[in-house]
Amino acid sequence: MKFYITTPIYYVNSEPHIGSAYTTIVADIIARYKRFMGYDVFFLTGTDEHGQKVLQAAQQAGKDPQEFCDELAEKFKRLWKELKITNDYFIRTTDEMHMKTVQEFVAKMKENGDVYKGIYKGWYCVPCETFWNEDEVIKEGEERFCPECKRPVKWVEEENYFFRLSKYRDSLLKYYEEHPDFVEPDFRRNEMLKILEGGLKDLSITRTTFKWGVPMKDDPEHVIYVWVDALINYISAIGYGWNDEMFNKWWPADLHLIGKEINRFHSIIWPAMLMSVGLPLPKKVFAHGWLTVNGQKISKSLGNAIDPRFFVKRYGNDVVRYYLIRDIMFGKDGDFSEERLVHRLNSDLANDYGNLLHRITAMIKKYFNGRLPSPSAQEGFDSWLKERFFETKDAYHELMDSYRLTEALDKIWEFIADVNKYFNDTKPWILGKEGNMERLGTVLYNSLEAVFKVALMTLPVMPDTSEEVFRRVSFEEKPSKEHLENWGVLKPGSTVIHGEPLFKKIDAKDFKKVVETVSAEQNAITIDDFSKVDLRIAKVLEAEKVPNSRKLLRLIIDLGTEKRQIVAGIAEHYRPEELVGKLIVVVANLKPAKLMGIESQGMLLAAKSGDTLRLLTVDGEITPGAKVS
Template sequence: MKKFYVTTPIYYVNAEPHIGSSYTTIVGDIISRYKRMRGYDVFYLTGTDEHGQKILQAAKAKNIDPQELCNELSGKFKTLWEELQITNDYFVRTTDEQHMKTVQFFVEKMLENGDIYKGKYEGWYCVPCETYWTNEEIEEKDGKKICPSCGREVNWVEEENYFFRLSKYNEPLKKHFKENPDFVEPEFRKNEMLKILESGLKDLSITRTTFNWGVPMPNDPKHVIYVWVDALINYVSALGYPENKELFEKYWPADLHLIGKEINRFHSLIWPAMLMSVGLPLPKKVFAHGWLTVNGQKISKSLGNAIDPRVLVKAYGNDVIRYYLMRDIVFGKDGDFSEDNLITRYNSDLVNDLSNLVHRTLSMVNKYFDSKIPEPSEKAEVDNQLHDLINSTIEKYENYMDKYLFTHALESLWELVRFTNKYIDLTEPWLLGKDESKKMRLATVMYNLMDSIRIIGLLISPIMPDTAIKIFEKLSIEEPEKYINNENIKIGLLQSGKKVNIGDPIFKRIDVKKWEKVIVMKKEEGKMEEKKVEAKKEEIMENVLIDIDYFKNVDLRVAKILEAEKVKKSKKLIKLQLDLGELGKRQIVAGIANYYEPENLIGKRIIIVANLKPAKLMGIESNGMLLAAKINDKLVLLTTDGDIEPGAKIS
């Protein structure tokens, strides 16, 4: 039997799980269910990351033992996955004895291979991010040194560390990327990693001595192994490496590491280098997906949108949340979880299209055949159209699912759902039912409708498992859970003679005028104060008018974006290379990374202030400033109406 090993990142237990942290786990579950349906022996892994300074500090603040805190927080993730019907095969914890033994064994092998050495580290350290920063990378605010990633204050740290010779694996990693072009997806995430490799990897500090909540360094217990090195090793420790050779050799290497884009470097560069160091095969694919916002805003407790997924599930149902996430959010890119869009999608796709199809069909079978599935016989050309579409849909659906193109897979499946609805209109069973001589033709139409619904149920099962089971139960399919396998995804396998069960519709329409939404955004603190400030600004502007000569001092130009890339270790900044025509090329740095992906900027014609004094942001020189309009949490670049030559002056 073919095997498939899929993993999520292990979640750091310093925050409550929310819809954003559940997203990857739901995707992993969908992939696992799909692969099982296709006949694979699947091992699906998730878990929690429980070491590091943040956990120790949080435990001290609560005056409890760190292990007690980890048990409590890890349990919340475990319980949530159970309630979301996640079918993981194992839940790993970095405080597990087996895991800690594996970490020490793994690091000792790296030591034996000469890839770890002792040195001294000096630099700015951010506790929340567990990350060191150089002088060039940090930012300053109110005289304080600030982390460019999270905006919190950093501390200067000097300590003896062990270092991993990451630089040694720069060229081997380049070679691996070249020989395995699909190793990292999506493509633009791979390109980000290649740019890091082009600039050259630096050796990595892998131990800490300022705290003791972690895995001790072999033969030097005053050092604890860096939380990220510890965490990455979970992917092999969960398979019993090195003791359980049978389990490990059965599933390793991993077929798919699912991760968020912010930890791509750790999984696509550092983890493969560590595996090279100990001589283990590399994972086949790392897929770095985007971030979720909720109702257009970053997930935040203060805004009230860091919502427990169970609240959403209670309101809409588990399958609805899963369907919406896969249908409306393109996997790999950033996406927004909009409750309004969810309701629209629910009423349109699930009520109007799917639920109505099932209920209409079963009601007609009840009316014309006493609820018994008839035997098909008399065929027509429209039947061939339906069967051709079923076969092409199965092929397209499987192709898209194999490539993790979930939105495309559902789009193709819904073409079949809609055509099956149309098939009812084309065959007009209500007219056939009035003519006894057309009973055999009516039987074929009813059978084809129910057989199509059966196949739709099978294809939808990885994403909407409860809905699939309901469909099978309505069709009197025995042992519906076991029925979900590749062998049954064929036309004509519905058993005639059995009684269907109409029951209630699978989904019932939401009345948007009466429906009470789950996500109610809190008013931002200081809103009234903010309005006063804005009013004051308007008052000031009325009294500070500038003349045309003053305005002419600002040199506004059209610039074409040639290149765009995110600034390393910054969540906000993008570096742009611009063409200003006769003024030549220009580099600027802009804080737009939360609103635009770099690859979507290339080719745009934007407006910049061309005569602004140069400034340095995270050590990178910026020669100019782009113009953008912002309202609330939406930001839009000012662009030109139609093509115009780069360098054109705004007048």
């Protein structure tokens, strides 16, 4: 049984962020689950390195595009290592083998009569590398914007090769009909059906105005459209055109995992390209939602991208993975929130899961010398716990197999609540006090077996934590679905380690966000907002310490037309005599306020970094009262 799973290949226009990590983490979870279930898995990820977007980024950085791509591809690879992603291969579209495959693929489409020359006239969005028609773009006066990312589009008019996409509309519709679960979730499938029903236009698939791409085989003036180049990665990586055996083993892909904004490319254009060369279509395209900040997509260009490493360093890799899957309904959009992450860590992981294991192993240590007791006669409550496990396990498989990952974790946590209930209601601490070792042994055995089952089921999501649980319960086999099939896998008599709690809680009073995730756009103010602040140059005429205050100085300043008194918290950084004669910047229209009983009629500006504070001043002489703008 094989399972071939892919992520989108990411543009190397900038560094990876939590959004790109999201898809890769989800793919990793699915890959790990399938391996656990006994599948032979091929998990592919990589980088999309051609096209105008990447070329422009390289030019902006003042680098040769290949050198620029090499550096960024390395960063992606390194991040995936740090996040313990278990991809089997990393493809780069600048790989020679890939480029050759792209040329051959397009040549074959041409041979089959699906590629012809024509003139393209229309709009192009460089950030999305997408062609748009006049009736698709957003119009604001003379300006035109991309309907997908809302950024300005460019007018393109050039001789291109076209792909007869329109020809495949009916075959695609038929395919959708015959394979109702080809595209998921179903609301995404419906969006694609709408597009198909509306009709398809032929697609421009080459460009001539720049060179950063794969040249057409027999017309190298044309470079192949970056999306056509990119999509072919899914087959070039596994041997199409260069290793038939490998290709036949893995193709068709079992799952293309993507973000919703690139669904049309994967669910319409890619299948049509495959039909054109006579290859079978992928079994499923799953288009998930976006991680958002205040409802906006996290992305490089909006300036709200977050480096996942900050979170991993502060909270741990497993905690970040758990949070992303549990808190954000997989498939839908969801706001990324560090507060929610901490809440999940404290309540689900530390309280519900970690603490349960801690209590069980503490009692095994105390009453059984750290050896797992044997279970004996089973009572009703014991059978209830087992029944709950088997129900959970069945639901878990069903949900994981249909990529309902969030719901799978919900089910596991319902079971954890049941194990906690079992542990609390059987009152093992009383059994211990009473010396009822037989019953105590049974309760502790069942509780630990249940936690072991949780570790098996959460292995794809939190691999390090599960490995740690396996170590503590002396489980040394390669974990697989067989260990979930039966109750009673743990061996009585084996060593049980009572270590540190699995998860460290974050105390509310210690909680300090590692990253401020407010988008640049949300923070932006208009020029009118700025001009409300009346900034003026002032000359310091007098300065003295405010009696009984460590921090405050009282200044008399000359504002050109008037003198004013201001109070400033700078006494720890400046001596009064240093200030006299200085030209400083003040907010002249601030409402007066009293500090230590003294009225302050304005505020001076200073820059602070750590313990250092420096006043803002001007670069030379200027009359006091001069406006700053």
